Amino acid sequence: MTPPGTLAAAWLIARKDLAIEFRTRSAFLSALVFSLLAIVIFRFSWDPTAVAALDLAPGVLWVTFTFSGLLGMHRSFGVEAHDGAMDALLVAPVPREAIFIGKALANLLFVLGVQAVALPAVVLFYNLPVGNGVFALIGVMLMAAIGLACIGTLFAGMVANTRMAELLLPVLALPFFVPIVLPAAQATAQILADRPLSASLAWLRILLAFDLVFVYACTLAFPFTLED
Amino acid sequence: MSPATPARPRALFDWVAPLALIAMVAAFVRAIWFTPPEMLQGYAQKIFYVHVPSAWVAFLAFGLTALAGGFWLFLKDPRLDRFAESSAEVGVIFTTGVLVSGPLWGRPIWGAWWVWDARLTSTLFLWFLFLGYLVLRGAVDDRDLRARYSAVLGILGALLIPFIHLSVYLFNTQHPTPVVANPTGIQMPGVMVKTLFLALFAFTLLYVAFVRARMRLAEERDALDAAATSER
Numbered sequence: 370m371t372p373p374g375t376l377a378a379a380w381l382i383a384r385k386d387l388a389i390e391f392r393t394r395s396a397f398l399s400a401l402v403f404s405l406l407a408i409v410i411f412r413f414s415w416d417p418t419a420v421a422a423l424d425l426a427p428g429v430l431w432v433t434f435t436f437s438g439l440l441g442m443h444r445s446f447g448v449e450a451h452d453g454a455m456d457a458l459l460v461a462p463v464p465r466e467a468i469f470i471g472k473a474l475a476n477l478l479f480v481l482g483v484q485a486v487a488l489p490a491v492v493l494f495y496n497l498p499v500g501n502g503v504f505a506l507i508g509v510m511l512m513a514a515i516g517l518a519c520i521g522t523l524f525a526g527m528v529a530n531t532r533m534a535e536l537l538l539p540v541l542a543l544p545f546f547v548p549i550v551l552p553a554a555q556a557t558a559q560i561l562a563d564r565p566l567s568a569s570l571a572w573l574r575i576l577l578a579f580d581l582v583f584v585y586a587c588t589l590a591f592p593f594t595l596e597d
Numbered sequence: 598m599s600p601a602t603p604a605r606p607r608a609l610f611d612w613v614a615p616l617a618l619i620a621m622v623a624a625f626v627r628a629i630w631f632t633p634p635e636m637l638q639g640y641a642q643k644i645f646y647v648h649v650p651s652a653w654v655a656f657l658a659f660g661l662t663a664l665a666g667g668f669w670l671f672l673k674d675p676r677l678d679r680f681a682e683s684s685a686e687v688g689v690i691f692t693t694g695v696l697v698s699g700p701l702w703g704r705p706i707w708g709a710w711w712v713w714d715a716r717l718t719s720t721l722f723l724w725f726l727f728l729g730y731l732v733l734r735g736a737v738d739d740r741d742l743r744a745r746y747s748a749v750l751g752i753l754g755a756l757l758i759p760f761i762h763l764s765v766y767l768f769n770t771q772h773p774t775p776v777v778a779n780p781t782g783i784q785m786p787g788v789m790v791k792t793l794f795l796a797l798f799a800f801t802l803l804y805v806a807f808v809r810a811r812m813r814l815a816e817e818r819d820a821l822d823a824a825a826t827s828e829r
Contacts, residue, residue, distance in 0.1 A: 523753075527746050531736035540732055541750065544725045547718075548760035551768060575764050586756055590749045593670050596742065 375470070378463035382471025387478060389448055396444045397482060400437040404487040407433045408494060422495040427557040430491050431550045434484060434510075435517065435543070441479045442521035443538050445472050446529035455529075459595065469522065469591035476525075477518035484510050502560035505569075509560070512576045513553040516583055520545045523587040527594050545583075552576045611813075617806040620799035624650075624792070632792040644702045646792055650800035651694035652720065658688030658804060659723055662730070663755035666748030675819065676812075678744040681751060683811035685730050687804055692724040715766035722761050726754040740819075 373381060390397055411429040449455035458468055488510070492499050499506065524541045528534040553576060556569035628646040635642035665681040668674075699717065700710040711717065730750055737743040783790055 520753075523749075527733075527749070528736075530742060531733070531746075532738075533736055537733060537736055540729045544722050544729065544761075545753070545757055547722060548757070548764045551764045555768070571767055572764075575760070575767070579760055582756060582760075583753075586753060590753065594745055594749055596745075 372462035375464050375467045378461075378467035379470035379474060382458070382463075382468060383474035383478070386445060386448070386472065386475035390475070390479065396441050397479065400440045400479070400483050401486055403440060404433050404437040404483055405490055407436065408487065408490055412494060423497065423561060424558075426491055426495045426497055426561060427554045429495070430488070430557060431513075431554040433487060433491075434480070434513070435546050435550055436539075437483050437487070438476075438480045438514075438517045438521060439539055439542060441483065442476050442518070442525045443528075443535065445476050445479075445522060446526045450529065465592040465595060466588050469526075469588055472526070473518050473522040473587070476522050477514055480514045480518055481511070484514065497561060498563070499561070500563075502563065505560045505566055506557065509553055509556045509569075509573070509576070512573070512580055513549050515580045516549040516576070517546065519580075519584050519587045520549075523591055523594070526591065548575060548579050552579075611806060611809055613802065613809055614806040617799065617802035620795070620802050624796040624799040627795055628792050632788055633786075635789075638706055641702055641705045644698050645789075646796040648695060648698040648702065649793060650796045651691045651698060653797055654800050654804045655688055655692040655695055655720065655723060657801070658684045658691060658808075659727065659751075659758075660755065662688065663751035666744075666751035669744055669748050675740075675744075678740075678747070679812050679815040679819070680808070681744075681747060682734060682815055683808045685727055685734075685747075685751075686811055687807040689724065689727045689731065690807070691800070691804065692720065692727060695720050696724060713765065713768070715762050715768075718765040719758055719762040723758060726750075726757070730754070740822075 372378070408429055411425070411433070415425055446455070449458060459465070488506070491497065520542055521538075524538055524545075528537040528541065531537055552572035556572040556576070559569040559572070560566075624646065628643055632643075632646075634640050662681045662684045665677045665684065669677040669681065699720075703712065704710050730747055733750060734743055734747050737746055785793075
């Protein structure tokens, strides 16, 4: 049997991770319940007569996505910890970049899955007027999710081999989420206010640049985090 | 990995340290007594001679940490990793200096301790990155793995800072534009510029002295570890 190419191997790894997730559903359900709880609790931390729901929603949306994303990504290398699964993955005749791309792809789909439920929940609970902007909003989410998945996957792989992994992942990853969450939240605010897309163009450019730089950098960096 | 370092006479005295001390005293004396106060800001502006050099050293320390990490990935020389570790630790001190001296100036001049400006925010996140870097180092026992992880984090952090700066710049900016590194030339009287350059020199020397001291500590710790391992 010939070994698969990089992308084919990545897809196999992503499918494996998603199959595990689909059969256990543990991380997805907890991330989902966490998101819904966060959305509801945020509502009570502001005075509804002083702050309009429309001003609140972008922040709530993005803080929720960031933290629920971290919850899921933390698991992506945790599943390899038992029975030497990670070693088996490393001796497989696939490029190490493929392992990263596969893991990141699974995490991306995970984050998008949570977003697919959390976004309608925010729209519902905060009475948001999502009409024309829905496709632009999905675009922003996709771009942000790529950055989140990439950074989260790289650091999740690193902290899996450390003490206090649960604490360390947010400490390392959150600074890297600033140039994702800030533009995404600003663009979301513009879109929800029904302003033309040109108003959020500068933010979208930053998101796109971040994705391009960090998808590349993280894919290159991942093999260096593994022992030879 | 080099075998246990041969018993080298321990350098107790580092000539850089007293030089740095002299330069620091000279810079402070010049800044306090021999540089006129600024016309509009008065004496509050004097903090400039602490704030700017600290910021310079903070970013220099981070840049060198990232660079040393990058070289380590290819050369695997333990000295590079010890340098990265030392530079990061010293960098935290100087970054803290920036973050403390900034608000002290901001309060009388801006009327606010803190504003969410691009430069302030990038420096704050530089501090978070440094702290994360040190926490990560503390959480990994294996020396090789620790060097790998911190090298990767250092390099990605160096890529991150411009992105934070850019996104917060678009968000809101209030920090004074640089008066020295200004594209239209130095916007400052010569006497102040000289004091600033003296302070920059003194702070850089202080950084070198601190890093050297910290590296000696790391060297001895590693030698001790090696000795303990060979004993077993």
